[in-house]
Amino acid sequence: MNAVKLTPFGKKRRDKYLINSFLKNKKTICKVLNCFKAYDIRGKVPDELNEDLAYWIGQAYARHFAPKKIAIGHDIRLSGPALSQALAKGFMDAGVDVVDIGLCGTEEIYFASAHLEVDGGVIITASHNPAEYNGMKLVRQDAVPVSGDTGLKDIERLAAAKTKSISDNPGQYEQVNPRGQYVEHLLSYIDAAEQRPLKIVVNAGNGCAGAIIDLLESKLPFQFIKLQHEADGNFPNGVPNPLLPENRAITANAVIENNADLGIGWDGDFDRCFFFDETGRFIEGYYMVGLLAQAILGQSPGEKIIHDPRLTWNTIDQVTKAGGQPVMSKTGHAFIKERMRLENAAYGGEMSAHHYFRDFSYCDSGMIPWLLVCDLLRSKEKTLSALVNKQMDAYPVSGEINRTVQDPEQTIQLIEKEFGAGGQKDYTDGLSVEFPDYRFNLRKSNTEPVIRLNVESRADQKLMEEKTKELLDRIENTGYAVSST
Secondary structure (H helix, E strand, O other), X not given: OOEEOOOHHHHHHHHHHHHHHHHHOXXXXXXXXXXXXOOOEEEEOOOOOOHHHHHHHHHHHHHHHOOOEEEEEEOOOOOHHHHHHHHHHHHHHOOOEEEEEEEOOHHHXXXXXXXXXXXXXXXXXXXXXXXXXXXXXXXXXXXOEOOHHHHHHHHHHHHHHOOEEOOOOOOOEEEOOOHHHHHHHHHOOOOHHHOOOEEEEEEOOOOOHHHHHHHHXXXXXXXXXXXXXXXXXXXXXXXXXXXXXXXXXXXXXXXXXXXXXXXXXXXXXXXXXXXXXXXXXXXXXXXXXXHHHHHHHHHOOOOEEEEOOOOOHHHHXXXXXXXXXXXXXXXXXXXXXXXXXXXXXOEXXXXXXXXXXXXXXXXXXXXXXXXXXXXXXXXXXXXHHHHHHHHHHHOOEOOOEEEEEOOHHHHHHHHHHHHOOOOEEEOOOOEEEEOOOEEEEEEEOOOOOEEEEEEEEOOOXXXXXXXXXXXXXHHHOOOOEEEEO
8 A cells, every 4th residue: 555645736636546547447446345335335344344445435535525523433233343443543544533422323423513523424334234234324514415426436436546645644533422412402302391201112123222212311201111222233133123024013012011102113323213103003104204294393384394205195285284395305315405405494204214304404313203203292182193093094005115127217117108197297206106096106226126116095095005006016027027025
């Protein structure tokens, strides 16, 4: 490895050379750095992501964005601390000061990048991926996301080139714990003194959420029944992913057994939370978007609310009735955050249980949503089931269904030709076709040969199921289908 000291002009010329070299050797480099995705970094440890690459990612971020100080942290995965230290060394060798907040959730890095005197942040996490994986999510100052369109591809190229930048003034390292400030910020979304006593089942999935619940416990009149509460990167109860049906039973059963008011589950880095009503029923994330929009509009009337195109009717209905302005955006956190900033929207929600808040630097949080839901239970004096039942009946949904196909684009074109006649079409994200009594969205994955189908109807469960079956039957008999996933 050759060390180079760069002047600003030399840096620009060197980066151009490295990028050109990358393009000439793209096949080889992409094979090495296949952990770089559209919005973040994820891969198996150590084959696809390891300490050596973590070092070069730190160097590459420093070269591309030239920060003076950066915040870093890691979730509960066992490979996290070593990757974190390697990343820190890459930054410090390049002259960047490092603020290490240690074991944390993704949103704690978002908070740190906006509230500490830093120029960006990196969280080492693989969220709900299997135990052998790890990854990184990168942001700039004020938690502005770094994705493929905003610097991640450049960081990949620079990291692959492995040209070392050594500063005459190495960066300094310090450990900081901003959780006190973070918890106070969470509590600012509700009036803690006005909350009514609730019994809540909380399942951290042995991820990072448990520590935050412990800090909030003394400040709220809630009784928490804690499941899989201790952080453990060995995943003794499986990977924390409440979207998997097999992971829901323990929370649902605990709600019933304890006569609890609701249940909450998180993924490993707790940037998403999932709800169970007082009967133990799992509530699809789609219906929570409309509910949280109500909560935000109750505090800030007339605001814009961002939603994704996969399922829309319930959200539009709830936002409009609450006096808000629904705005549709392409799916994905980078697109949602960008549109929220453009529109100055107060809240954005996706059916995948990502919920974004303007006052949280337009970022997604797994803690703010459940606090707002508890406040709604108080203000409405209703159970969670009573708050969502009518909407679930009014807009039944298929849930997202994936199919592996050889040619996603051709499959979508065929479905449009055969099912789109007479419908109102929209191409914000894939293909959406709307009829008076049902609508569907069909979109392709960014990372694999998979198409994703969502269907909803107006108060007609049978129609929704019939149309879902028709669409799936045709997808599976296009000649492009491979298998179900």
